[in-house]
Amino acid sequence: xxxxxxxxxxxxxxxxxxxxxxxxxxxxxxxxxxxxxxxxxxxxxxxxxxxxxxxxxxxxxxxxxxxxxxxxxxxxxxxxxxxxxxxxxxxxxxxxxxxxxxxxxxxxxxxxxxxxxxxxxxxxxxxxxxxxxxxxxxxxxxxxxxxxxxxxxxxxxxxxxxxxxxxxxxxxxxxxxxxxxxxxxxxxxxxxxxxxxxxxxxxxxxxxxxxxxxxxxxxxxxxxxxxxxxxxxxxxxxxxxxxxxxxxxxxxxxxxxxxxxxxxxxxxxxxxxxxxxxxxxxxxxxxxxxxxxxxxxxxxxxxxxxxxxxxxxxxxxxxxxxxxxxxxxxxxxxxxxxxxxxxxxxxxxxxxxxxxxxxxxxxxxxxxxxxxxxxxxxxxxxxxxxxxxxxxxxxxxxxxxxxxxxxxxxxxxxxxxxxxxxxxxxxxxxxxxxx
Numbered sequence: 001x002x003x004x005x006x007x008x009x010x011x012x013x014x015x016x017x018x019x020x021x022x023x024x025x026x027x028x029x030x031x032x033x034x035x036x037x038x039x040x041x042x043x044x045x046x047x048x049x050x051x052x053x054x055x056x057x058x059x060x061x062x063x064x065x066x067x068x069x070x071x072x073x074x075x076x077x078x079x080x081x082x083x084x085x086x087x088x089x090x091x092x093x094x095x096x097x098x099x100x101x102x103x104x105x106x107x108x109x110x111x112x113x114x115x116x117x118x119x120x121x122x123x124x125x126x127x128x129x130x131x132x133x134x135x136x137x138x139x140x141x142x143x144x145x146x147x148x149x150x151x152x153x154x155x156x157x158x159x160x161x162x163x164x165x166x167x168x169x170x171x172x173x174x175x176x177x178x179x180x181x182x183x184x185x186x187x188x189x190x191x192x193x194x195x196x197x198x199x200x201x202x203x204x205x206x207x208x209x210x211x212x213x214x215x216x217x218x219x220x221x222x223x224x225x226x227x228x229x230x231x232x233x234x235x236x237x238x239x240x241x242x243x244x245x246x247x248x249x250x251x252x253x254x255x256x257x258x259x260x261x262x263x264x265x266x267x268x269x270x271x272x273x274x275x276x277x278x279x280x281x282x283x284x285x286x287x288x289x290x291x292x293x294x295x296x297x298x299x300x301x302x303x304x305x306x307x308x309x310x311x312x313x314x315x316x317x318x319x320x321x322x323x324x325x326x327x328x329x330x331x332x333x334x335x336x337x338x339x340x341x342x343x344x345x346x347x348x349x350x351x352x353x354x355x356x357x358x359x360x361x362x363x364x365x366x367x368x369x370x371x372x373x374x375x376x377x378x379x380x381x382x383x384x385x386x387x388x389x390x391x392x393x394x395x396x397x398x399x400x401x402x403x404x405x406x407x408x409x410x411x412x413x414x415x416x417x418x419x420x421x422x423x424x425x426x427x428x429x430x431x432x433x434x435x
């Protein structure tokens with residue numbers, strides 16, 4: 001028997017709220033359609049002041065449907081007959097309404113959204129957080145109609161093909177790869193290699209999408225800033241390859257790499273502060289700050305010089321998906337990880353600095369987390385831990401410089417080597433003085 005308590009009433013109110021959220025969007029959308037058609041909306045006499053919908057599926061209908069789905073589970077309990085009967089009833093009523101009011105320009109969006117309302121009420125009894133998340137997603141999809149209509153004429157066929165290819169990689173290919181590492185040191189699994197390939201392809205596609213939206217020059221800036229949150233090495237590989245293919249992309253690619261490295265420095269600082277606390281954050285603040293300032297200053301200088309030479313012209317936008325080249329560079333990165341793991345296994349951990357340098361060749365985040373945790377667990381001096389992290393960043397910077405030179409050519413790698421070297425020298429100098 002259904003017990004009436006505060007939690008039950010709260011759940012019922014939540015069911016009504018989810019329905020209202022979707023229904024209000026539909027009601028407002030209907031009001032806007034009538035305005036565009038030139039019809040004079042009739043105002044309700046009620047105090048809410050919303051325009052009359054002439055029997056359309058609006059806020060109250062959606063709220064009742066969601067509440068009806070919630071009641072069906074609460075009353076039916078473990079018996080699924082009641083929810084099935086409610087869904088059948090809702091389907092028949094919504095179908096009759098559609099055929100009664102449909103016209104040649106009418107879609108099915110509102111009716112399909114209404115069918116999801118009782119299902120959300122049912123889901124609310126099982127997982128409230130998931131029900132709220134799904135309701136928000138449905139509402140956002142309903143709101144996105146103007147944006148989708150505005151963007152569809154701008155889409156190219158290659159945009160859709162690239163999006164489908166990327167979706168296949170993430171949704172189908174990656175889950176099929178085994179997780180267990182196959183190398184003797186247990187550091188590299190096929191799934192990890194797959195993630196590297198997918199990330200390189202994603203950064204490539206992200207740069208293409210941002211270039212389409214913002215223009216190629218501003219798109220390169222955003223690629224560096226956003227890509228640096230994922231992997232500055234992957235941004236380096238992607239931009240170096242693009243610069244080799246088209247020399248006009250060289251300056252923008254260098255700016256993206258420098259910005260990604262600056263974001264990497266900020267990311268490492270945040271990780272160290274979260275795990276190691278203020279004790280480690282203080283000695284890292286100046287070295288990482290010096291590195292980030294040099295990177296930002298150099299990237300700003302290159303961008304301004306490039307903008308003056310370009311006279312506002314946009315660069316050509318290339319094919320957004322290069323899975324074969326992404327796979328090749330993913331394997332190259334995996335090789336770096338294996339080499340560093342083998343060196344540590346064969347020669348041992350000869351001091352924290354050697355370990356940090358070898359680990360940093362592949363990735364900065366693992367050694368950052370390991371060293372930061374030792375500040376409290378093993379009483380590692382904060383200045384020593386900070387120097388180890390800076391050394392790991394230095395090794396990673398050397399690896400990225402090599403990737404840039406090999407993949408992007410001498411012209412692309414030479415300027416990056418100077419900028420990255422200057423930022424690294426500033427960080428190492430400050431860290432060594434502190435120690």
